[in-house]
Amino acid sequence: MMKKAKAAAVILILFCAFGFGRVPKLILDDINMESAVGYDYVNKYIIKATSVLPIYKPDKSVGNETFTASDELSKETLKKINMASSRQMVNGKLEVALYSKELAKQGIGDLIDTLQRDPSISERLFLAVTDEEAERILSKRYGDRDTGIYLSMLIEQNMDVGLVPTYNLHQFLNTYYSKLSDPFLPLIGQKGKDIHIKGIALFKGDRYVKSLRQDHQFIFKALLQKVKQGTYKLRLRKHHFIAIENIHTKHNFHVENKKNKPEITIQLKVNGIIRETRGKKTNKKAVEHIKKLMEKQLETQGTEMIRSFQKLHIDPLGLGTQVRSRVRNFQDQKWLNQYPHIKVNLKAHVDILEKGVVD
Amino acid sequence: MKTEIKPEFLVSPFLVSFLVHGTQYGVGVLSFQRELAEFVGHDAWISIIITGFIIHILIWMIYTMLNNDKGDLFTIHQRTFGKWIGNLFSLLFILYVLTMAITVLRSYIEIVQVWMFPLLKTWPFALVLLLIVYYVVTSGFRAVTGICFLAVVFPAYLILTFFVPIEFSNFRNLLPIFDHSIYDMVKSIKGASLSFSGFEYLLFYYPFIKNPASSQKYAHYGNLFTTLLYLLIMIVTLAFFDQEYLKIVIWPTLMMWKIIKLPFVERFEIIGVTTWAVVMMPIICLMFWSASRGIKKLFKVKQKKALVVLLFICFTISCFLTERETIQQYNQWTSEIGFYILFCYLPVLFVCYHIRFKMGKKI
Structure with a gap:
């Protein structure tokens, strides 16, 4: 009798579990997985969201489909997009999020919130600022892939070997929440039919303030990370x-006079190979000259760039975190007040390792 | 001792390290970093070492009492405070174990709901988990130990995943060392207590160990392993997150898994959360085993009947905890209670026991 009651209880529990414990299923073929999303500025309260999703055609080629909707909340735009789509949209495979420059000027903090709050979005997501409307960039098709994958490959390639510092959603959030550093994002622009990375957009908090000068890009990456394969x-x-x-x-940071007014010295070591010259022989004397010249040029570019950051009260290089890690009882507010007047020295040391196969 | 445990129900002394580590390493691992970093920021890893050391002392205290008494919590309570007050304290301790069990169960279900299935209802999932608990606990202490052993060995591969976020880490975040006052450090220990609790069940299963006195070193090994593992996770977390960012992240460990990308699986934390079912199972099993055994000894009822009642209470309460805020509030209370029981009550008991014992000898 006892045994029967027990078996009945087990069956009842399992029945309940299977009956009520189910969650709706998502079948891969029946959902739309957006691969890129772009946000545009409509007015002070309303944003326009554009989603791109790959369409896998029967002949194995990949097409694109874009949906656009405007609303106050970005999750709400997803709902509106769902109304226009034949399949449910999910964002688990999102690769890139774009923000138009105009929107970035107003601040993107609230829009970042939806990406960060949603557990289905990867921390490796790339963020970027677009020079024109994000919708225009996303509605075109580039290369033989769908736009989302293409954009993410474009950005990733430029991070690996180009002049864009490695920077994903996680790193953006780290610098965004930190009081001592400010975020930056790659700036994407359209040139004719193609898209390209135009430079770097600098932020103060969540607002776009300025884009980095083209000739400062190398020194920017060199002072932020280790450049492994640069030109x-x-x-x-x-x-x-x-x-x-x-x-x-x-690069190495040295901080002196830590107590009162810190003075930062950055030592930058550069190793490289000469690949192409125009109008210059490369004998021993000339290489020496090139070295000196490059050191000087890097130093002027670097100090110029840091000065411009100090004028704007932004710290994308994270000098504040460098000082914090070297100073006991560090006070955030005191540092922020001091920051524009801090003296930063840059010392570059260049080594030309090889000069190709001819002199 | 009144009742001797039959030798076929005993477990080897070395399994104690699995029992201790298995119960310490639970749901807390997914979220303990935040409570610690709230007070001591980048020095949180030092608090981990200090807490680990304190736990070693507490384990030593527990063993001194148990070796002396050759019994368990109930005999110790009875001999120290007399029959009635002692039993009352035992009952309160059982209540604490039950609240802890609810915390573990509800926190895990919440993680599944937030990270995997937002539409999953609490009660069917809790029902199935508690059915497994019933099955394991009624099979006896040896089965519980077996589950503990599995729960340590099977998810061990997750240790490797804690090295992946180093790619995006900045170890300068850890500097300067010792930048916080002693007072802050002490406060942060409170935050760590919940994730280190689990060794106190020694007081319940001590009579079930073969040559119990010889198992002390294994208990210390278990705690040492937990401390080292927490230390690794803490250091990586501090390097991976900026201080201000860490303050708003609820589950830092799961956030760290989000950065892992494998060719065949886009989101690693799904694997992590699923594996965590194996990690938190033995904790609940051991808790219910301890609590039901306590009820059995106090009220002279059958352990199975006590277990069913306890499971029912746990099920009901965890169904009533529906919102994030209430769950957090509840966890905070349990954490607080746990802190006082482990770090205040156990030393007090230790002192009382010894005073009593010495007086008893004189008379």
Whole structure:
């Protein structure tokens, strides 16, 4: 009797579990997985969201479909997009999120919130700012892939070997929440039919303030991370340039006078190989000259760039975190007040390792 | 001792390290970093070492009492405070174990709801989990130990995953060392207590160990392993998150898994959460085993009947905890109670027991 009651209880529990414990299923073929999303500015309260999703055609080629909707909340736009779509939209495979420059000027903090709050969105998501409307960039098709994958490959490739610092959603959030550093994002622009990375958009908090000058991009990445495979164009005289390739860099921070007014010295070590010259021989004396010139050029570019950051009260290089990790009882507010007047020295040391196969 | 446990129900002494580590390493691992970093920021890893050390002392205290008494919590309570007051304290301790069990169960279900299935109802899932608990606990202590052993060995591969976030980490975040006052450090220990609790069940299963006195070193090994593992996770977390960002992340460990990308699986934390079912199962099993055994000894009822009642209470309460805020509030209370029981009550008991014992000898 007892045994029967027990068996009945087990069956009842299992029945309840299967009956009430189910969650709706999502079958891969019956959902739309958006691969990129773009946000545009409509007015102060309303944003326009554009979703791109890949369409896998029977002949194995990949097409694109874009949906656009406007609303106050970005999750609400997803609902509106769902109304226009034949299949349920999910965002688990999102690769890239784009923000138009105009929107970025108003602040993107609230829009980042939906990405960060949603557990189905990867921390490796790439964020970028677009020079024009995000919708225009997303509605076109580039290369042989769908736009989302294409954009993410474009950004990733430029992070690996180009001049864009490695930077994903996680790192953005780290710098965004930190009081001592400010975020930045790659800036994407359209050139004719193609898209390309135009530069770097600098933020103060969640607002876009300025884009980095083209010639500062190399030194920006070198001072932020280790450059592993960079190229640098060295200007000798007017119309005379040298290309240094396979550059890898290292930097070290030294902070002096920690108690009152910190003084930062950055030592930058650059190793590279000469790949192309125009109008210059590369004998021993000339290489020495090139080294000196490059050191000087890097130093002026670097100090110029840091000065411009200090003027804007932004700290994308994270100098504040560098000082914090070296100073006991660090006070955030005191540092923030001091920051524009801090003296930052940059010392570059260049080594030309090789100069190709001819002298 | 009144009743000797039959030798076929005993477990080997070395399994104690699995029992201790298995119960310490639970749901707390997914979220303990935040409570610690709230007070001591980048020095949180030092608090982990200090807490681990204190736990070693507490384990030593428990063993001194148990070795002396050759019994368990109930005999210790009875001998120290007399029959009635002692039994009352035992009952309160059982209540504490029950609240802890509810915390573990509800926190895990909440994680599944937030990270995997937002539409999953609490009660059917809790029902199935508690059915497994019933099955394991009624099979006896040896089965519970077996589950503990599995729960340590099977998810061990997850240790490797804690090295992946290093790619995006900045170890300068940890500097300067010792930047916080002693007072802050002490406060942070309170936050760590919930994730280190689990060794106190030694007081319940001590009579079930073969040559119990020889198992002390294994208990210390278990705690040492927990401390080292927490230390690794804490250091990686501090390097991976900025301080301000860490303050708003509810489950930092799961956030760290989000960065892992495998060619065949886009989101690793799904695997992590699923594996965690194996990690938290033995904790609940051991808790219910301890609580039901306590009820059995106090009220002289059958353990199975006591177990069913306890499971029912747990089920009902965890169904009533529906919102994030209430769950958090509840967890905070349990954490608080746990802190006082482990770090205040156990030493007090230790002192009382010894005073009593010495007086008893004189008379």
